[in-house]
Amino acid sequence: MTTPRPAHVAMFSIAAHGHVNPSLEVIRELVARGHRVTYAIPHVFADKVAETGAEPRPYTTTLPSPDDDPEAWGTELIDNIEPFLDDAIQVLPELARAYEGDEPDLVLHDITSYPARVLARRWGVPEISLSPNLVAWEGYEEEVAEPMYAELKVSERGRAYYARFIAWLAENGIDQDPDPFVGRPPRSLVLIPKALQPHADRVDESVHTFVGACQGDRAAQGDWERPAGVEKVLLVSLGSAFTKQPGFYRACVEAFGGLPGWHVVLQVGKHVDASELGEVPANIEVRDWVPQLAVLRKADAFITHAGAGGSQEGLATATPMVAVPQAADQFGNADMLQGLGVARHLPMAEADAGALREAALALVDDPEVARRLAEIQTSMAAEGGTKMAADLIEAELAKARA
Template sequence: MPSVSRRRTHIAMVGIPAVSHVLPSLEIIRELVARGHRVTYANDPAVAELIAGTGAELVPNKSELPVADNDWPDDPIAAMGLFLDDAIRTLPRLRATYDHDPADLYLYDIGAYAARALAESQQRPVLQLSPAFVAWEGYDGEVAANLWQLPGADAYRAKFARWLADCGAVTSDVDTFSGRPANTLALITRAMQPHADRVDTDTVTFVGPCFDLRASAANWTRPATAEHVLLISLGSAYTRQPEFYRQCLRAYGDLPGWHVVLQIGKYTDPRELGDIPPNVEVHSWVPQREILEQADAFVTHAGMGGCGEGLLAGVPMIAVPQAAEQFMNADRLVELGVARRIDTPQATAETLRAALHDLVGDAAVARRSARLRADALAEGGTARAVDLIENMLSDKTIRPT
């Protein structure tokens, strides 16, 4: 899609400091800067290094969300309350910056409620960048209604409504404000969206995962002796799983023809794993996308980012979900015919090895993986997302609703 406008504008991105929420849109920010726009990015200094690489100007916006130690409450209403409290605290700080330097367009992550409130109060266009699946027709009755029956839900909704009434937002309905934006770019492939046929495409556009597909593989090189490569990664948050990693070493260590890359995150000491087989390399962090482009299979926690990277690479996956929507994502990968789900208690060396042999030896899985890769690439990714953002900037009829 050709861009309608190339004029230099001020675009503000407002995010939360969870890596899984920052990474999906970084290439969009980088491309906006490359096209000559001035981009400011309001987020916690904890993710400043990630943002710096895009060329955007960091607007420090300290968050109290428990992303550093991953200490989220089990109660979903309590977890939702943390996001609301964070919005209440951060909105005055955003105003301190943007009331005298307003953006022409506000972009925001699904957890950054304060951005939408700010944009509405300034009567500026606003666009949500969703790194996860979006609501569908019937979502309120099928999913949200169950949440609103939980203890504490009434108090949460009342607090949210009071904040909306006091903060200058135009939208007063809690469900509409938090779950039904007028303009959303879904940064996931449509294949991963539940009930995709019931998503309102007048307000949601699926652009697919927005990664840098031009990135060089120089950050990791497939060993010349490797017949097959397996990547194992539980992402950035739920990585304190030494026993799972030991089972992986038993399953895939010294497996003939296989080279294994094991990412263990920052919460696990490599010494907890015992002896490392010679065909395994262990790291706290790896260039996941670059490795997947050279890999033959992927053991993943089924976070949406990992699912997107796996589908873009066209590799079969073993999904070992750890929390939240990852269980739903894992089931969706199985439905698509490109994965096996193994829950952590059942992730023994025997089940892990059997799943790998089952997947890589199945020609139908390979065909489905190739088709889904082509579908994901056809959604347009970063270039299409930025074209749509520029088109929105040039459309004088769009207003926050």
């Protein structure tokens, strides 16, 4: 195979671990293949991006940062989507200036990066979405989006949001409604296992290619050692954003504290202090952060919020999961995991000590759960991952240059 001529590839994302982490190994691979990769990212993530060999292009964002209280995102649907448009409008001129005279040959972008799509069309270069979670299938609008957004679209605030979005797109020469602009990219690489995609048989694979998890070795995050002599290791983590749940962590302490043979790694995030948990038994290790993949490689069970990253890491390491979703796509992921026969979906309102303990014990002792996990782990290993993603990006570059 002929090595493609090196190109300038520009990646655009937001300051959120669940949106940046899935793309990092793809970026690292493109750099290793000789391409110059610039990565537009808020300042707080510039160092993380630089570790891949890409050139960070830091920009100023108005979105809540990973260290902000999750309540900064509000409580209503409009609270969750409006900030992305606000941020896009204010950051587009800054990003345009940052790339003036250094326009890329191809644009990669996270699903939340609206300015990237505008700029790709302005520059006349290919755009590829790197999706860190599920993508729309044929029928998605009618089955999911329209019922979800119906009330919003008739509200005063919702109408103002859509009018502003349409006007912004039109100002930038884009004659497209906001919903397909956001949800229907012309080309997409899906960085989750196909097993996690709802209605995968109805996804247009001429647009969306499932490359699966692109995890890398994560050695830079450090390792974790399983304590000698323990029979079972349980990891509890609600990810990096919606972690302000002291009551839930207390329920975990009650459920597994002192349980014979069990060791618990309890990640509580930055918004909860260990002192809020009361007396913590010796078999529970409380941390504000852990190298999650390293722990899962040695764990027997995982209580997770069912974010896309955590869900696929649980599948990749064949770890049974108790899914306690908090927001966004996590509820759908929890249902998918339960449907696959490898997890129990436990709503937060029902996640008391007894239910958590019962679910975890049942999963780790079930040979059918282990069998299903092994099957999925094998299918994931064949999906191609980082190498396939880089190959497909180079194929789009070759097409554009033909």
